[in-house]
Amino acid sequence: xxxxxxxxxxxxxxxxxxxxxxxxxxxxxxxxxxxxxxxxxxxxxxxxxxxxxxxxxxxxxxxxxxxxxxxxxxxxxxxxxxxxxxxxxxxxxxxxxxxxxxxxxxxxxxxxxx
Amino acid sequence: xxxxxxxxxxxxxxxxxxxxxxxxxxxxxxxxxxxxxxxxxxxxxxxxxxxxxxxxxxxxxxxxxxxxxxxxxxxxxxxxxxxxxxxxxxxxxxxxxxxxxxxxxxxxxxxxxxx
Numbered sequence: 281x282x283x284x285x286x287x288x289x290x291x292x293x294x295x296x297x298x299x300x301x302x303x304x305x306x307x308x309x310x311x312x313x314x315x316x317x318x319x320x321x322x323x324x325x326x327x328x329x330x331x332x333x334x335x336x337x338x339x340x341x342x343x344x345x346x347x348x349x350x351x352x353x354x355x356x357x358x359x360x361x362x363x364x365x366x367x368x369x370x371x372x373x374x375x376x377x378x379x380x381x382x383x384x385x386x387x388x389x390x391x392x393x394x
Numbered sequence: 395x396x397x398x399x400x401x402x403x404x405x406x407x408x409x410x411x412x413x414x415x416x417x418x419x420x421x422x423x424x425x426x427x428x429x430x431x432x433x434x435x436x437x438x439x440x441x442x443x444x445x446x447x448x449x450x451x452x453x454x455x456x457x458x459x460x461x462x463x464x465x466x467x468x469x470x471x472x473x474x475x476x477x478x479x480x481x482x483x484x485x486x487x488x489x490x491x492x493x494x495x496x497x498x499x500x501x502x503x504x505x506x507x508x509x
Contacts, residue, residue, distance in 0.1 A: 322503075
């Protein structure tokens with residue numbers, strides 16, 4: 281079985297400072313990992329995905345995440361936060377192949393202050 | 395492409411009424427997923443289809459919930475009778491499931507309020 285733990289329910293940063301959203305995973309298989317973002321009253325949008333290629337994955341809007349197998353982590357980072365980054369972020373794991381389902385973390389709300 | 399389309403965007407109904415949520419997946423996608431999002435439980439997978447066939451409905455809460463996918467371009471999620479605890483945002487997502495790793499594309503959701 282697979283699971284994800286997002287270590288912070290809320291993260292507050294100032295505009296222009298770095299962002300770190302933490303995620304640990306558990307998977308019986310070699311995992312596929314994703315980060316999704318959800319802006320208020322919107323659907324979920326894929327930020328980036330890890331699929332056993334490069335361990336450092338670059339996504340949209342300047343976000344990136346590093347897969348660390350030894351730490352079972354897949355933390356999301358961005359060098360400089362923008363006001364428009366304020367949203368909820370979900371770390372997601374999928375194991376197996378084909379028909380496998382996604383398991384979502386509880387989400388981390390990112391707050392960005394001026 | 396217009397993306398995944400869901401209707402209605404908002405639904406307010408009274409307890410005991412039947413509710414039908416609709417989803418049109420992205421053209422060409424062969425997998426469709428229904429999720430429910432609440433503050434208490436986060437995002438939960440209710441059911442998913444592959445090539446219009448239900449593959450796993452273990453997330454469907456109870457018999458009051460049913461889902462159909464009569465063709466590749468349309469799916470419904472029905473709640474009958476509805477209860478206040480069904481109030482949530484319901485998302486539909488679709489993907490093209492092949493041997494590779496395929497992300498799911500989400501619709502904007504239907505916000506359901508059962509009074």
